[in-house]
Amino acid sequence: MKIVVFISQIVNPQVKLQGVDYFDSSRVNEDDLIINPYGKNAIEGALKLKEILGADVTAVCSKGLKPNKALREAIAMGCDNAIEVADETFYTEDPLILAKIYTNILEKIEEFDLVLLGVEEQSTSSYATAAMLAEKLNLPSVLYAEEIEIQGDKLRVGHVLEGGRKIVEMPMKGIISCSDSQFFIPRYTTMKGILNAKRAEIPIWNAADIGVSASVVGEEAASLKQISLSNIVIEKESFIIKEGEPEEQVDKLLAKLKEDGVKLGV
Amino acid sequence: MKMKALIFLQIREDLVEENTLGILNKLIETNPSIEIHGALLRDQIKSEWVEEAGKHGVKKIHTVKASELEVYLSIPYVKSMLEIIKDIEPNLVIAAGTVYGEDLIPRLAVQHGVSCAERITDITFDSGEIIFHSPVRDDQVMKATKIVGPIKFATTRTGAFFVNENPSGSSPEVTEVSVTFDEDDMVVKHIEIKKAERTVNLKDAKVIVAGGRGVGGKENFQIIKEIAKLLDGEIGATRACTDVHWIEETYEIGQTGQSVSPDLYIGAGISGAPQHMSGIKAKTLIAINTDEGAPIFNYADYGIVGDMHLILPILKKKLEG
């Protein structure tokens, strides 16, 4: 069994760049880059299946600055291989373009069974790529998975649903997007993994290697056009107590609530 | 130009799903001349759903009735929607961003060779152009986009649009579309829906004290319960907590849990994911989180950056004393 996991590298939401500055790549340090947290959930899913089925897991990153860093971490977690797919023409802000890039990567990888992705990209809330990829490849798929179970030659997947959870069955060859449920909580890297990651040779593929060009994956080709990014003005003032001993903090909060006439309790 | 919109009419718990009705209200408010069509796919079509959709502004309903559509599954639903789209050639295809809506729309977009706008909280019409507005970066930034192509596809964020309380629409015209399915359409099989038990109704709670993953374990929910009790309130939780059974599923709040609108919401150890926050409309929100950068502080009126395991026992003591 061969599992491919697509991850992306994002700017750590914890970084002190507020509002639109967050999206200004010239302000970002390399240290601020992390694997999209849901991508780590997908890696965890792949590694769990690997333990049961003896699968070979390949992590692929083709979105975000310095994908190599993300891929070394994926190997340190336990992935067997990694591929960096980067090209300055890639316009990855459009989920359909990203799905196109992923389609061509999978065509070049050729042999694969399951494809895992995170449920969304945390910083942009973009979730559509997984469904788009499934549709492009005409593969069965399940979004928002919370658990995966193996049942003979099929997968039983439980996914998030309004009002509960839904269980479906799908073939092993397909696409699943993974949530941050308990099942997918990412493991830590190990010493052995970190050593593997240091030694790993990570091939770099560019647009030509996967058989695409700017006319299909560049910004001009995107059907989703960004018109503007603007800061959302938060009208309400918030009173956040950042410093102090816990007791002082509680006193401050209660005093302020009293001052503002906010009733605690009914 | 007169616009034609097609909305995916989702049925949940035997009713037209709330966010779906909210979209209808929003479309009519922002573009009164828009012609709204609805797609209703199911094994059985109830006249109540048709009437409800009509009341909220749908002029024409296109139904596909088949046993394969009893429960949402991507392939048969996509196939049916494609037939309807082919028939009516809408300018806009839109669905509420539920689990099903978010599954359906991107696929339909791919079939038309275009992308889609995701989780919009606003839609505007500017001289024949449709502009979509989606919040990003933990709701600090609004992204405006448009789609180049004859049909635009979009999902909305749940909780974004309000339902019109006094709708005045009339009975819609109904057209039945026939679609046939084969075995290949059913490769993903529905096994079961595990319905969360809703034993406690949080809708009318005035005070809610809620815990998230930061609570750290089942036994630690005790302090949440005690404070809720002191304040004559209810408890609440994130899906992260109900997923691991630290607390009963009934207390889940958010897109897939209950919607609440208390006067006071205290959230401890909760990061503030949009799927959780979209279920909360609180007059006053207090957040307690060790991480100063947690998005919940963007929504909070008051907050303490600190360890809930230290803060809550002190808070409890002071409330008692």
Ligand SMILES: Cc1cc2nc3c(=O)[nH]c(=O)nc-3n(C[C@H](O)[C@H](O)[C@H](O)COP(=O)(O)OP(=O)(O)OC[C@H]3O[C@@H](n4cnc5c(N)ncnc54)[C@H](O)[C@@H]3O)c2cc1C
């Ligand atoms: C389609 C879909 C629908 C969903 N619907 C819902 C829904 O309806 N409701 C819902 O809740 N979720 C829902 N989710 C899940 C949601 O995306 C988040 O995963 C979930 O809300 C996170 O829960 P959390 O904030 O408890 O956990 P985390 O995001 O893990 O946050 C835990 C927080 O606790 C803080 N913390 C840790 N220790 C402490 C401490 N000692 N003291 C104080 N703070 C501490 C951390 O800093 C962190 O911010 C949905 C997901 C999907 C994909």
Ligand SMILES: Nc1ncnc2c1ncn2[C@@H]1O[C@H](COP(=O)(O)O)[C@@H](O)[C@H]1O
């Ligand atoms: N967006 C949705 N559309 C339809 N059914 C849904 C949706 N989300 C959840 N469900 C659930 O699917 C199950 C079947 O619902 P029903 O249509 O009432 O038989 C119920 O548990 C519903 O709550």
